[in-house]
Amino acid sequence: MPQKTMRDAINEALHQEMAADDSVFVIGEDVAGGNGSDGTIGCAGGVFGVTSGLYEKFGPLRCIDTPISESAIVGAAAGAALVGMRPVAEIMFSDFIGVCMDQIVNQMAKFRYMFGGKTRCPAVIRFATGAGFSAAAQHSQTMYQMMTAVPGLKVVIPSNAYDAKGLLISAIRDDDPVLFFEPKALYQESCEVPDESYTIPFGEAAMPREGDDVTVVAFGQMVGRAMAAIDALEAQGISCDLIDPRTTSPLDSATILESVEATGRLVVVDESPPRCGLTADIAAMAADRAFHSLKAPIKQVCAPHSPVPFSTDLEAAYLPSAEKIQAAIQETLR
């Protein structure tokens, strides 16, 4: 099977879905042009090159470069979705959710409910997300934990190229608004990705490691780091279940709870700050529904309650590392 980067896997998913369905189009800032481009339209394909080639193949009507207005982009996508299109909007950085919050939270997420199920809003919004690029406090946040809290939105966080392609195709075909968070530190990471089109259902976790001692739940960029931590512990005879939920809304709570029931120990890892976040959410669920299986206190490994620092050293200290995850796993076994 060919190796592809997450960037190429997402690009391929967009190409395949646009070719398969005329109602699919992309809209966003520089989706045709882009950072470092020579000014020719269609020359780059977004700041991260994820939409490259779409303009040449599908033309300006299906690869729409917009002015710098996130609320206009999401508003246009929401409206198009209401009348039967399947837009894939790109908001360069998930941090910019701030300027299109109303369109996402108050409009898209609510249509289906407030119109009594008589309408649907099959829009996808893609975001580059997360830290690790020294992109500073306004271009490094995850934001997905906030969006997971909003009923009516589906939230996807792929952790590898294979999942990214299958999940994005599912997102485009889904009849509800889907927020698709692409950890930008993983764009260049590659794994085996089939050429053909395939889907990965929402609400079905992956389990890239299986073990008996501790359950580790990790999201997005943290899945790879948790994997490294778990592999390093294997030499000490410690084996872990690693659960990558892949979608936080819907959440595959059954897989997490059944694993915790089997291991009795839980470590939850995310790169977002701790308050009201995904790690707290999962920890609360386990405490509530699997309390009697627990043999040790639940550990949360996440960023400190602080904006993401610009300095590379500080940023590295800010993010959960494989070492920190390893230490947390060991602590549950003490």
Place this chain on the structure above:
Amino acid sequence: MSDIYPIAIPKWGIEMVEGTINSWMKQTGDNVSKGDEILEIESDKIINAWEAPADGILRRQLVEEGDVRSVGQLLGIIAAADVDEESIDAFIQNFGEDKADAPAAAAAPAASTAVAEPAAAISETSKRTNPVVRRLAEELGVDLDTLTGTGRNGRITQDDVKAAVSQSAGDTAAVAASGVDIEPFSATRKTIAQRLSKAKQEIPHYYLSVEWEIDALVRQRAKLNEAGGQKVSLNDLIVHCVGKALMAEPRVNINVIDNAVHRFHQANVAVAVATDEGLFPVTLRAVETLSPADIAAATAELAERARSGKLEKSDISDGSFTVSNLGMYGIDQFTAIINPPMGAILALGAATEKAVVRNGEVVVATVLNATLSCDHRAIDGAVGASFLAALKKALDEIA
């Protein structure tokens, strides 16, 4: 009670031992009328719909799509609206007890609450798995109950499921990285693999090879086709002659089933048709009564049905003899594996021009190689040879 109708795996054909539930076309609570298609069951090589025997409501679905069940096992219940749940539970319980090979329900000592049984079975399995493993097992068609988990307390892992699928324990990703794609067998492929392995291992094959000069036959074919109408292939002519030869040597026109020879009164010739999913032996019935043109037309129709996946059980069953032809691929000669329960298979190569010696002189002739594989348990060498002689005679006579 009398208004309760069981849905059970039917026995479509003599060899069918189990079926896969392909899809439910009705759901619990749906009204059904007699003759409605309720679910699709995949057996050996075909998919058939199970039709409702009476009017009623689909009250229970006891299996999920993708499940495999033995012939006779209960899949669901159709009953009238006024039949109460207790009666249906009792019916299901009794149904289990009737079947010696379905111990699950009957063997359980706590049979007092019938409804709890399926739930109990599920939770027993889930203790040793997790949803990720169960989804993988469903996708790969692995029965978790048959696995021994390698995790703590016998917990079944994804690797256990994958290992059950491919015994080459190497993990899929690792092997694929070296440029090899792994594709699990489809249900059809699995059936083919099982049958062929069984046939090759258990049937004592022997092979008889002959070389026929068929110039006269080739001319005869040209003449027939010049006359217009249905185009006739060399294979059609040979199948026509096989029909006559089977009538002349009926000891080869047989099935071998459970230490018994089943002699056929008509020549049902199985012809292999190639599709993407594999070779399908379709059956041309009573070939001895068909003209070469009839055979050509019937073969073409069956081949089309095979390619579009619309074969009925009757299209592929009841064969008494197989003809396999690889001449169109330029194969000179080959030996074929018998397609049980049939007793013999004739393998035909390509008709080619060759130098042959006739009356002390080297001349050019169109030559065809044929190899007959026979089941020695039922067909002795002399009988096989006698059939080939009869076939040669038929070929000479038609020409």
